[in-house]
Amino acid sequence: MCNIGIDIGSSCAKVCIMKDGIIQNTMMIATGYNSRKTADKIKEMLEGQSINIENSKIVATGYGRVSVPYADEVLTEISCHGKGAYHLFNENATVIDIGGQDTKIISLKRGRVMKFIMNDKCSAGTGKFIEVMSDRLGLTLEELEDLARNGKETVISSMCTVFAESEVISLIGQGTPREDIAYGVIDSVVSKVSQLAGQIPAENYILTGGFCENDYFIKKLSERLEAPVKSKPEARYAGAIGAAIYSAEIE
Numbered sequence: 001m002c003n004i005g006i007d008i009g010s011s012c013a014k015v016c017i018m019k020d021g022i023i024q025n026t027m028m029i030a031t032g033y034n035s036r037k038t039a040d041k042i043k044e045m046l047e048g049q050s051i052n053i054e055n056s057k058i059v060a061t062g063y064g065r066v067s068v069p070y071a072d073e074v075l076t077e078i079s080c081h082g083k084g085a086y087h088l089f090n091e092n093a094t095v096i097d098i099g100g101q102d103t104k105i106i107s108l109k110r111g112r113v114m115k116f117i118m119n120d121k122c123s124a125g126t127g128k129f130i131e132v133m134s135d136r137l138g139l140t141l142e143e144l145e146d147l148a149r150n151g152k153e154t155v156i157s158s159m160c161t162v163f164a165e166s167e168v169i170s171l172i173g174q175g176t177p178r179e180d181i182a183y184g185v186i187d188s189v190v191s192k193v194s195q196l197a198g199q200i201p202a203e204n205y206i207l208t209g210g211f212c213e214n215d216y217f218i219k220k221l222s223e224r225l226e227a228p229v230k231s232k233p234e235a236r237y238a239g240a241i242g243a244a245i246y247s248a249e250i251e
Contacts, residue, residue, distance in 0.1 A: 002056040005243025006042060006071065007080065008064030011100030011127060012210070013038050016084075016240035017051065021248070025049070026237045035064025043070060057250045059243040063101070072250050077239050078106060078116050084242030085206050086111035088234055094202035096193060096221075096229070097238065098209040100127045103193055107200045119196050126189075127210045129161050133185040136168050137178055144182045145216050151183025164188065186217060194224040207231040208238040 002024070005016040008031055015027040027045060031038050039060075046053060053070055060071035061080040068074070077097075085095045086108055095106040103126055107115040119126070134144045154176065158164040171181050197205065204227055211217050212235040222229040234241070 002051055003244045003247040004046065004051070004056050004058045005080065005084075005240040005245070005247060006039070006058065006060045006065075006068055007062040007077065007237070007239035007243060008035050008038055008060065008067065009077075009099055009239070010063045010102075011131075013042060013062075013064070014237045014240040015042055015045070016237050016244040017046075017049075018241075018244040018248070021245075023234075023241065023244075026234070026240065028236070031064065035067035036069075038064065039068040039070075042068075057247040059247040059250070061239050061243045063099075072247065075243060075246055078104060078113060080239045080242035080246065081208060082106045082108050082113040082116075082242065083111065083245050084238035084240070085208055085235070087241055087245060088232065088238060089206050089230060091204070091206075093204050093206045093230075094197060094200050095206045095208060095238075096197050098127060098189075098193060098207070098211050100131075100210070102126060103196055105197050105200050107202070108206075115200055117196065117199055119192070129164070129189060130185065132161055132165055133168055136165055137172075137181060137185075139178070139182070141214075144185065145214055147179040147182035148186040149216055151177070151179035151181070153187075154180040154184035156181075156184040156188040186220060190217065190220045190224050194221060197225060203227060205229045206235070208235040210236065212236050 003018040007014045017025045058071045060068035065074040097104040103119045212231040
């Protein structure tokens with residue numbers, strides 16, 4: 001029997017397949033506009049790997065968790081991200097999860113969620129903000145990061161993505177080098193995330209979500225928080241991993 005966690009986020013859907021507490025495989029696809037169709041696609045992918053859905057325990061989480069009809073249980077992403085992060089790093093820390101539409105800050109102690117806060121009213125400081133700005137600059141996310149490394153300090157002060165985009169357009173019109181604008185975009189996200197994370201101060205932090213492989217972002221965030229920020233590629237799947245672990249507790 002497999003234990004399966006499905007985390008349908010606003011931008012990407014992640015899947016973790018576990019057996020006897022060991023991760024067997026992880027998968028990720030774009031969520032698209034219809035979470036139910038995404039769930040159907042995930043089911044096809046699982047069946048394509050000869051996984052018997054009826055003989056598995058499945059927990060769904062994330063933005064589209066209610067759109068997984070074959071899930072045995074649905075849980076909030078706060079619980080699942082906390083459980084998954086502790087499984088990956090096995091230490092007390094404050095988890096910073098940067099999603100497509102929100103940022104979650106989760107304080108962990110011995111794997112239990114002690115406190116959490118979310119920024120879910122504005123996409124500033126989220127993956128969507130970076131996506132919008134990258135598109136405006138005609139860059140991929142990787143190109144944005146590479147340019148930012150060589151940029152000079154440039155301030156993008158708006159707290160709203162729409163107004164921040166206007167600032168970027170203005171900077172472009174002024175002839176500001178793209179690397180300087182890229183620096184400002186990354187710095188803006190770092191600033192907003194660190195302000196939120198600072199409400200739950202910690203000696204060390206764990207970064208999950210779409211920025212977990214962005215070394216430059218992790219470095220800048222660590223400097224701003226004045227504390228180490230740990231991450232690894234698997235941290236992208238923290239929510240799905242936590243959901244899979246919880247599925248093993250279903251009777």
